[in-house]
Amino acid sequence: MSLAATDIQKAAAERSFVRRRLVSFGLPALVLVYLAYIAVAFGIPGLAERARWDNGRALVADSYSYKTHVTRDNRSGELSVAIEGERKGTYAPDAPPDWVTRTGAETVIDLGGGHVVTYTENGMVYDVPGYGVIEAMPSRARGVETNLAGDVPDWISVSKNRLAITTEAGRVSVTRNRTEVFRYFRGWELFFFTLDSPYHGHSLTEILLGPRIDPARGNLAGAWHDFWTNAMWRHAEVLWAIFETILMAFLGTMGAAMVALPLAFVAAKNFTPVRGLRLGIRRVFDFLRGVDALIWTIVLARAFGPGPLTGALAILFTDTGSFGKMFSEALENVDDKQIEGVQSTGAPVLGRYRFGVIPQITPVLLSQVLYYLESNTRSATIIGAITGGGIGLLLTQAMITQKDWEEVSYYIVLIILMVMLMDWISGILRRRLIKGV
Amino acid sequence: MADTITAGPATGAGDIRGHYMALTQRRRLYSGLALTIFAALMTSGFMVSNARNAGGFWDGLHNIFDFPALVVDEAAAKVALLPAHLVHFFPALIETINIAAVSTLVGGILGLVLSLLSTRGLARFPRLIPLFRRVMDIMRAVPEIVIALVLIFVLGGGPVPAMIAIAFHTGGALGKLFSEVNENADMNPLDGLASVGATWIQRMWLGVIPQVAPNYLSYALLRFEINIRASAILGFVGAGGIGYELKNAMSWGQGKFDEAAAIFILLFAAIVFFDQLSSHYRNRLTRGRAPA
Numbered sequence: 001m002s003l004a005a006t007d008i009q010k011a012a013a014e015r016s017f018v019r020r021r022l023v024s025f026g027l028p029a030l031v032l033v034y035l036a037y038i039a040v041a042f043g044i045p046g047l048a049e050r051a052r053w054d055n056g057r058a059l060v061a062d063s064y065s066y067k068t069h070v071t072r073d074n075r076s077g078e079l080s081v082a083i084e085g086e087r088k089g090t091y092a093p094d095a096p097p098d099w100v101t102r103t104g105a106e107t108v109i110d111l112g113g114g115h116v117v118t119y120t121e122n123g124m125v126y127d128v129p130g131y132g133v134i135e136a137m138p139s140r141a142r143g144v145e146t147n148l149a150g151d152v153p154d155w156i157s158v159s160k161n162r163l164a165i166t167t168e169a170g171r172v173s174v175t176r177n178r179t180e181v182f183r184y185f186r187g188w189e190l191f192f193f194t195l196d197s198p199y200h201g202h203s204l205t206e207i208l209l210g211p212r213i214d215p216a217r218g219n220l221a222g223a224w225h226d227f228w229t230n231a232m233w234r235h236a237e238v239l240w241a242i243f244e245t246i247l248m249a250f251l252g253t254m255g256a257a258m259v260a261l262p263l264a265f266v267a268a269k270n271f272t273p274v275r276g277l278r279l280g281i282r283r284v285f286d287f288l289r290g291v292d293a294l295i296w297t298i299v300l301a302r303a304f305g306p307g308p309l310t311g312a313l314a315i316l317f318t319d320t321g322s323f324g325k326m327f328s329e330a331l332e333n334v335d336d337k338q339i340e341g342v343q344s345t346g347a348p349v350l351g352r353y354r355f356g357v358i359p360q361i362t363p364v365l366l367s368q369v370l371y372y373l374e375s376n377t378r379s380a381t382i383i384g385a386i387t388g389g390g391i392g393l394l395l396t397q398a399m400i401t402q403k404d405w406e407e408v409s410y411y412i413v414l415i416i417l418m419v420m421l422m423d424w425i426s427g428i429l430r431r432r433l434i435k436g437v
Numbered sequence: 438m439a440d441t442i443t444a445g446p447a448t449g450a451g452d453i454r455g456h457y458m459a460l461t462q463r464r465r466l467y468s469g470l471a472l473t474i475f476a477a478l479m480t481s482g483f484m485v486s487n488a489r490n491a492g493g494f495w496d497g498l499h500n501i502f503d504f505p506a507l508v509v510d511e512a513a514a515k516v517a518l519l520p521a522h523l524v525h526f527f528p529a530l531i532e533t534i535n536i537a538a539v540s541t542l543v544g545g546i547l548g549l550v551l552s553l554l555s556t557r558g559l560a561r562f563p564r565l566i567p568l569f570r571r572v573m574d575i576m577r578a579v580p581e582i583v584i585a586l587v588l589i590f591v592l593g594g595g596p597v598p599a600m601i602a603i604a605f606h607t608g609g610a611l612g613k614l615f616s617e618v619n620e621n622a623d624m625n626p627l628d629g630l631a632s633v634g635a636t637w638i639q640r641m642w643l644g645v646i647p648q649v650a651p652n653y654l655s656y657a658l659l660r661f662e663i664n665i666r667a668s669a670i671l672g673f674v675g676a677g678g679i680g681y682e683l684k685n686a687m688s689w690g691q692g693k694f695d696e697a698a699a700i701f702i703l704l705f706a707a708i709v710f711f712d713q714l715s716s717h718y719r720n721r722l723t724r725g726r727a728p729a
Contacts (some may be wrong), residue, residue: 031542038539041532042596056591136512244489251482254475255662290709292668294680298687302504305491310488322562356485382670385582388490392582412583419578 006249015032015253027295049090052280062405066189067171070100070109072119074138074178079107079119083189084403088232090197099183102381109181115169117181124179126165129412134162136174164431188406197226233410238394242418244308245390248383249422252315255367260285260320265353288321293379297387307386314383315376330364333356363434370426377422381415391415494684512698525681526682530703532596533678534711536671537664540600544607544658544664548573551608552615553641559619561629561637573616576609585671597680599676603664618652619645655722658715665711669704679704 039045069085072078081096082243083089091097099110107119114129123137134267135147143161163174171182193200198214199207199222206225214222228236261337265271267281296314304310339356347355384392391411398407489496512519553559555569581602588598626644637641646653672680679700686696 034542035539038535041535042600044597047592047597051592053591059587059590078522244486245484247486251479251486254479286709286712289711290705291701292669292704292708294665294666294673294683295704298683299504300497300501301493303500304494304497307490307492309483309490309494312483381580381675382582386490386670386673395583396586399590402590408587412579412587415580415583416575416578419580420574421572423578 034087059405059408062403063409066184066406067184067186068097068189070107070117070181070183072107072179074122074176075140077105077122086232088194089190096432109183110185111167112183113169113170115167117172119179124172124174128165128167131276134165136179137387138174138176138179140176151363154432183334188233188410190229190230192232193223193226194232197230199226200222233407238411238414241389241391241394242414245380245384245392245421246377248308248311248315248390249373251312252380253319253369253373255312255316255377256319256323256372257365259316260323260327262363263320263324264331265326267324268331270334270335270336282328285321285324285328288317289325290321293318293383297383301387308384308389310387311380311383311389314387316380319372319376327361327365330361335362366433367430370430372415374419374422375428377419391418439717476533476546484497492638497701506702508694508698511691511694515695518695519699522696523703525705526696526700528680529677529679529682529700530664530707533668533672533704534681534707536596536600536603536667536676536678537661540603540668541657542663543600543604544660545653547604547608548613548615549653551612552619553645555612556616556619558624559641559645573609573612575713576605577613579606581606581667581671582674585676586674589675594675596677599668599671599678602671602676603667606667606716607660611656614656615649615653618649618656622648634660651722655719658719658722662708662711662715665708 022173031265043050066084068081068083070079071085073080079102080093081100083091090378094194095103099112101108101110105121109117111117114127116127118125118127122139125136126134126136128134131153133147137145138147144163146158146163156164161176166173170184173180173182173358190200199219202210202213207219210219212219216222224319240430263281263285267278267285269278272278287311293314296317297310300310300313300317304313334357338360339352342352342356354421370371380390380397381392384390385396386392391414395408395415396406398411401403469487482669483494492500550567551573553563555566555573557563557566559571560566561634581599584602584605585598588601592598622645626648627640630640630644668676668678671684672678673681673684683697683700683704686693686700
């Protein structure tokens with residue numbers, strides 16, 4: 001008999017082993033099969049070919065460096081020096097940077113490291129250390145003539161109408177219409193002051209401690225004003241956009257909590273005995289949550305137009321559903337004894353709720369609301385990109401121009417800092433409000 | 438001794454009463470103040486955002502049903518086409534759900550590794566715990582749209598940028614939750630495994646994972662639900678799936694609202710379906726197995 005019992009046990013153990021083996025090998029196999037299917041469905045094998053690595057390189061290079069263009073219009077002979085080739089970053093014709101020297105018709109551009117480019121009367125001469133002198137003569141009739149013959153190294157590309165040279169010091173491009181030199185610098189250009197500001201090129205200590213730079217105003221006030229109204233980086237606008245994003249998250253989250261709390265009482269079993277009403281409100285919550293912020297944003301943008309209010313309302317609508325569900329679950333779990341205790345003192349219904357229920361659910365409520373506030377800061381960034389408000393909009397706009405990558409990296413850094421700040425604040429509030437002061 | 442006891446209550450009660458009243462009053466003052474500040478913040482915030490919005494709140498309020506009515510009208514007029522639209526956009530929905538599923542899977546694995554590396558008592562390199570925690574903080578802080586937009590620029594539009602973006606964020610978010618679960622794991626199995634010479638990976642795989650798997654799964658399911666929404670919304674900025682189709686239908690404007698309606702229906706149904714599914718399984722995981 002005992003033998004039969006052990007046999008049964010043994011069989012059961014073996015079955016369990018087989019099942020376990022199946023799970024421990026079958027599950028990873030299933031995951032692998034799924035990933036293989038995804039690789040095919042998403043076209044991952046062809047991804048490397050489709051990827052624009054040059055875009056990626058430009059993006060990375062731009063995020064920590066910038067280039068200054070020295071351009072000569074070959075038809076008019078006009079010379080301009082501009083940071084990133086932008087009008088806002090153009091040097092005044094009589095005050096080029098110190099590495100560009102103009103003497104009569106000749107312009108000498110020192111690229112550093114012994115690389116010197118000279119714009120002559122109507123040509124270009126580039127002295128490349130360790131290689132030699134490259135000369136180019138653009139003309140309308142004959143294209144671009146150079147002194148290069150035979151095999152050229154791969155950092156030079158030469159054709160009938162174009163010469164391009166890329167060295168570690170910079171880049172030169174000569175076409176019939178214009179001759180251009182690009183010199184690369186580290187950092188974000190003109191981040192503090194634009195070229196038209198008198199404070200450009202002065203260090204912080206000079207501004208703080210040195211003599212008055214602009215006679216019309218104090219150094220600190222003037223420097224702050226020029227920084228704040230910087231036309232290239234628009235710091236004031238960017239900060240305002242960050243504020244707008246946080247505002248969307250704040251209004252949406254808090255508004256949703258305020259709408260959801262009374263509705264949650266209606267949706268809780270122990271407060272609303274009427275089944276139909278309760279279920280009706282629950283369906284409303286499910287609907288609000290199910291429609292999702294994306295659809296709410298689209299629908300509301302049609303009524304209210306683009307802007308932060310639309311984003312705030314989209315968050316409010318979605319989260320009323322989420323909060324309603326969570327709050328009503330919290331309400332169903334409250335302890336009746338406290339309510340009875342308050343009731344026994346003859347308190348009216350409102351008093352019963354205020355002193356018997358609210359103190360019990362406050363910690364749960366607050367921690368959920370603060371958690372959502374933090375996560376909605378991220379959502380508000382995305383919603384802003386769709387509805388047109390806040391830092392999300394600035395980010396997408398900077399992306400669309402496809403050249404101001406340093407601005408994109410600036411916004412990304414700010415967004416991450418913003419989210420971490422909200423994370424930190426909500427963490428502090430949560431600890432203080434829930435554990436008591 | 439007896440004196441203090443008999444004398445105590447009379448003065449003490451008065452004292453306590455006074456203290457209590459003072460405390461209550463102070464509390465009332467504080468909460469009143471907090472409420473006032475909160476109300477002021479809400480109203481001024483509302484006014485600021487109302488002023489910054491293209492259309493005002495009160496003007497827009499009575500237009501709120503115009504667009505839904507437009508969509509419903511057009512969908513009703515072309516109701517015969519609706520089933521065809523639903524079938525047509527179903528693959529896009531599948532793509533959106535696949536993006537969410539893969540990114541939850543990849544993010545979950547990433548979060549698992551990060552959480553094990555950043556839990557005290559389990560970490561492979563105890564000195565690097567703060568580093569891994571900071572890494573998770575940063576991963577959590579990066580909104581999906583940032584990575585998605587950058588990757589769309591480099592890799593081109595499609596599901597892969599969205600997948601990577603969501604997986605990255607999910608890794609950070611799940612890593613934090615997982616490491617909270619790990620803190621409560623029983624260390625005895627680990628000691629047992631260590632005593633027979635198991636490597637770190639073996640100890641984690643055989644000693645920790647079986648303990649925490651139900652909680653992990655429950656969090657991953659919740660995340661999956663969130664990621665479906667995220668992947669739909671990322672589609673709208675060009676990352677493929679149903680969001681992209683919705684954007685196309687919307688930018689076409691009137692005349693394609695029947696398609697928009699079909700997409701709304703599909704998206705709504707998918708979100709509700711996975712919401713219910715995940716809450717059902719999460720209940721089972723946290724409250725133990727339902728009787729077979």
